[in-house]
Amino acid sequence: MGIVEKIQEIEREISRTQKNKATEYHLGLLKAKLAKYRQQLLEPASKGGAKGEGFDVLKSGDARVALVGFPSVGKSTFLSTVTNTESVAANYEFTTLTCIPGVIEYQGANIQLLDLPGIIEGASQGKGRGRQVISVAKTADLILMMLDATKGDVQRSLLETELESVGIRLNKPRPNLYFKRKNTGGIKFTQTTPLTHCNEKMIQTILHEYKIFNAEIVFREDSTVDEFIDVIQGNQVYLKCLYVYNKIDQLSLEEVDRLARLPHSVVISCEWNLNLDYMIQKIWEYLSLIRVYTKKPGNAPDLGPEDGIILRGGCTVEHCCHALHRTLASQFRYAIVWGTSTKFSPQRVGIHHVLDHEDVIQIVKK
Numbered sequence: 592m593g594i595v596e597k598i599q600e601i602e603r604e605i606s607r608t609q610k611n612k613a614t615e616y617h618l619g620l621l622k623a624k625l626a627k628y629r630q631q632l633l634e635p636a637s638k639g640g641a642k643g644e645g646f647d648v649l650k651s652g653d654a655r656v657a658l659v660g661f662p663s664v665g666k667s668t669f670l671s672t673v674t675n676t677e678s679v680a681a682n683y684e685f686t687t688l689t690c691i692p693g694v695i696e697y698q699g700a701n702i703q704l705l706d707l708p709g710i711i712e713g714a715s716q717g718k719g720r721g722r723q724v725i726s727v728a729k730t731a732d733l734i735l736m737m738l739d740a741t742k743g744d745v746q747r748s749l750l751e752t753e754l755e756s757v758g759i760r761l762n763k764p765r766p767n768l769y770f771k772r773k774n775t776g777g778i779k780f781t782q783t784t785p786l787t788h789c790n791e792k793m794i795q796t797i798l799h800e801y802k803i804f805n806a807e808i809v810f811r812e813d814s815t816v817d818e819f820i821d822v823i824q825g826n827q828v829y830l831k832c833l834y835v836y837n838k839i840d841q842l843s844l845e846e847v848d849r850l851a852r853l854p855h856s857v858v859i860s861c862e863w864n865l866n867l868d869y870m871i872q873k874i875w876e877y878l879s880l881i882r883v884y885t886k887k888p889g890n891a892p893d894l895g896p897e898d899g900i901i902l903r904g905g906c907t908v909e910h911c912c913h914a915l916h917r918t919l920a921s922q923f924r925y926a927i928v929w930g931t932s933t934k935f936s937p938q939r940v941g942i943h944h945v946l947d948h949e950d951v952i953q954i955v956k957k
């Protein structure tokens with residue numbers, strides 16, 4: 592039995608056991624065991640939970656969103672409020688020890704929301720369950736960095752530093768830079784735009800540091816040295832992030848207003864149910880999901896709340912075909928689209944046409 596199951600079993604036993612004089616000793620023992628196992632889970636490396644016990648949650652739904660933050664900022668309270676899943680919340684740190692999945696239903700989409708243990712400074716070096724949390728965060732389509740609005744700005748930069756140090760880049764586009772190692776030919780450097788941060792010599796020096804002597808590099812924008820290094824390292828993850836300031840019920844209106852104006856930020860109170868609808872709307876927006884309705888010839892499309900399919904923003908008719916049926920793209924002749932993605936409604940389009948939210952599409956096969 593793994594540690595997580597042992598903990599759950601002890602917790603069950605504690606809740607089953609009546610509190611009285613006769614059980615006092617037994618309960619005390621159970622609590623001590625519980626504390627010991629919890630400690631083991633939080634310890635870095637080797638022992639319990641190092642392999643990510645309790646973190647192997649399958650991806651499901653149309654997108655995955657991960658709650659990352661210091662302990663007791665309200666992550667579990669949020670999950671329990673906006674999904675049908677209950678994740679235990681309490682006013683002590685590290686209440687949550689594993690990954691708890693819930694589902695947000697919005698615009699007909701199922702968005703998987705993951706509650707995670709709190710992380711602390713040093714998480715990236717393995718403090719607490721930091722490593723496991725970070726590796727789950729890397730699999731998400733969007734990070735919700737939850738912050739205690741009463742705690743000042745430093746917590747945000749601490750967390751950002753932790754995530755940066757393990758190669759997570761927040762709200763940054765992937766550098767538009769081509770880099771390919773070669774076996775021969777030396778360093779071939781091309782730029783298609785003026786550069787203000789890098790030059791050929793600096794790039795040579797950096798590459799030598801990595802013992803790379805043969806490679807092809809094309810700078811297509813004015814990238815920084817850091818961005819160039821990121822591309823050589825090649826293990827970065829570029830993620831969208833929403834900064835969620837919780838507990839605004841504790842703040843003055845002026846302070847709430849200041850936080851709300853920060854970029855990529857939302858202010859909420861889980862306790863008072865403030866701004867949660869807006870926050871879900873923001874999640875949808877940041878995931879850039881779209882809903883597309885299909886229509887058969889001669890029939891009106893079904894536009895009910897459960898109809899339509901959920902696709903990623905920027906996706907083409909071809910993606911849509913694949914989402915509908917495995918073989919549809921190969922039988923595709925043309926499509927007719929009603930909606931904002933076309934100049935005219937309806938309009939006949941090809942397989943590479945990019946769809947918009949709430950488009951209606953009719954596919955004509957060969």
Ligand SMILES: Nc1nc2c(ncn2[C@@H]2O[C@H](COP(=O)(O)OP(=O)(O)OP(=O)(O)O)[C@@H](O)[C@H]2O)c(=O)[nH]1
Nearest residue numbers: 663664665666667668680681685686687709861862
């Ligand atoms: N005032 C106030 N308290 C809140 C709010 N949301 C959560 N709390 C309280 O904050 C405490 C911590 O909440 P949790 O949901 O357990 O926090 P967590 O981030 O999941 O904590 P860990 O799992 O320990 O990392 C609890 O006592 C909650 O009742 C809020 O909007 N306002």
Ligand SMILES: [K+]
Nearest residue numbers: 663681683686
């Ligand atoms: K807590």
Ligand SMILES: [Mg+2]
Nearest residue numbers: 666667686687
């Ligand atoms: Mg929690």
